[in-house]
Amino acid sequence: MEIKDLNIPEIAKLFDYTQNEDTKSCLNKMLFTPLSSLQDAIERQDILKGFIANISLFENYSYSRIDFRETDYFIEKFSDEYYLPKNIKLKLNLYKTIYHEYRSKFVQVVLLLNRLHSYVKSLPTKAFPENYKKELLSMDDYLSSYRLNYYENLIRENKLRIKHIIEFFGLIAEKKSKKLEIAFKDAYTRFETYISIAKGIKAHQFFFPEIGHANLSVNDFYHPLLKLPVKNSLETNCNIILLTGPNMSGKSTLLKALGICVYLANIGLAIPASTAKIPFYNNIDIFINLNDDLQSGYSHFMNEIQNLKKVITKAGSGKPGFTVFDELFRGTNIDDALEISRSTLKGMLNFPNSLFFVSSHLHQLTQIEEIAAGKICCMHLDCNLKNETPEFTYQLKGGSSDIKIGRILFEKENMKELLKLL
Incomplete structure (x- = not known):
């Protein structure tokens, strides 16, 4: 395809309500990558129509970009050899510096992921085509398995203990071993990209042909x-x-x-x-x-x-x-x-x-x-x-x-x- 004369980079800005660089990159890739079939084009339309029908859920869609970036980096670089070595419980009890490092990261990750989960689980899957419905359910399952509400309540009620931190980091280690975090990140980046495009379509009153x-x-x-x-x-x-x-x-x-x-x-x-x-x-x-x-x-x-x-x-x-x-x-x-x-x-x-x-x-x-x-x-x-x-x-x-x-x-x-x- 030869489309440079359409000035797609400027057109992309009409749909750019992105929250981070990964989503912005995904948006640009989506706008610059032709689809291979009519069925793919219809399916993407149906996905976007689903987001637009529920756009009120995302009117105040936001989170701390710093928290997102640091959480993403933490999970990407997470190593159970570093964060879950032998005698880690003893070290957390003995050394306040290590304890505060672990606690701070735990709180940041739990609060951020639980916020993201609130957006995912609020979206009714019946509004979407079958393939994307499965992707939404997969994201929901991934985040639900972290028991985020449970851990956030411990934080809010000041009942957080060392065992909870070790337990949560163990969940991260388990998912890392199966590379589940990679699939989730890709899916959530697409999720955010669809939100961004849907907002642009709504704002500019574009029409689905x-x-x-x-x-x-x-x-x-x-x-x-x-x-x-x-x-x-x-x-x-x-x-x-x-x-x-x-x-x-x-x-x-x-x-x-x-x-x-x-x-x-x-x-x-x-x-x-x-x-x-x-x-x-x-x-x-x-x-x-x-x-x-x-x-x-x-x-x-x-x-x-x-x-x-x-x-x-x-x-x-x-x-x-x-x-x-x-x-x-x-x-x-x-x-x-x-x-x-x-x-x-x-x-x-x-x-x-x-x-x-x-x-x-x-x-x-x-x-x-x-x-x-x-x-x-x-x-x-x-x-x-x-x-x-x-x-x-x-x-x-x-x-x-x-x-x-x-x-x-x-x-x-x-x-x-x-x-x-x-």
């Missing part, structure tokens, strides 16, 4: 990073959409917004739209901010050719793909660009399982017979002229646009006079 449909249909979609985004709707009936419109009409922004919706849907997340039906794509490739590749020596045009080659090769496998080419072949002269753009658009018809969005400033492309025959859909972003001044609506409409604002802006800025052409 119906995933797995044959055709793409998105209503009121928008770019989530814009303060005042314009919403658009789109329904595809063919596998190639040619997008036209003058410069500055918002073609790149619209394509990014659509790409974000498609990508987030395909990794099981909610999207910035009101309703949507989105296919599951095995390949998603977005080419918008294409530059010369100086390191490899490729020119802009050669980069375009190589990217197109990769996309078409993947499309040839027959697996569904979604691709965006913004201003395709702008890296070559207009005659070459027009000729090879025609060939490319016609050739894309041979890959019906893939959906191609191609924006272009070459208005001559709108005259090709495949558009007239309805095999290729033509759309444009609206622009009105008022007193020879362009007014951009950023609204997506059917058909092509023949407005050319370059000359208008050239003359409006008095370039003829400055160039002494009058």
Whole structure:
């Protein structure tokens, strides 16, 4: 997949309500890792829907980050040879320094784990798909086996004794020997990540699309990073959409917004739209901010050719793909660009399982017979002229646009006079 032009690191911030670095790392991994199947995407949707349905349980979700970090480190490095050597009971009775070290760590671990357990056990498992229900129950079993309420009550009632500390550390040693703490940590990190994403979805009022449909249909979609985004709707009936419109009409922004919706849907997340039906794509490739590749020596045009080659090769496998080419072949002269753009658009018809969005400033492309025959859909972003001044609506409409604002802006800025052409 090629998704760097979607600026996923910034999109990830919309879902970032994480409490620690492990969860933040898990969040980023989740957002950057494609899912392998439609079933995986649906299952993740169902998991997140379960968290959102119970989001009130996590409105005040928090804990001491220092306690979490120190507890995590303590359990990770715990060694029964160090903490449970022979005669440890005698040493704890004789040496106050050792006793206070053990007691302090005991209190910190018990209180932190019991706080985490309160969140896990409060979540009704019936709200989740079977696989994740098992993971929740596994976390609950792990934490319950520590008898955390019992030990916390001893602390609160000032009834804690040395035998309790040794007993609890013995439980840690037992779980360490079976490596149960590793599975729990991984599961709890995912648990926190789902909480974080669910909070983001709720805060930004994103919508879960119906995933797995044959055709793409998105209503009121928008770019989530814009303060005042314009919403658009789109329904595809063919596998190639040619997008036209003058410069500055918002073609790149619209394509990014659509790409974000498609990508987030395909990794099981909610999207910035009101309703949507989105296919599951095995390949998603977005080419918008294409530059010369100086390191490899490729020119802009050669980069375009190589990217197109990769996309078409993947499309040839027959697996569904979604691709965006913004201003395709702008890296070559207009005659070459027009000729090879025609060939490319016609050739894309041979890959019906893939959906191609191609924006272009070459208005001559709108005259090709495949558009007239309805095999290729033509759309444009609206622009009105008022007193020879362009007014951009950023609204997506059917058909092509023949407005050319370059000359208008050239003359409006008095370039003829400055160039002494009058």
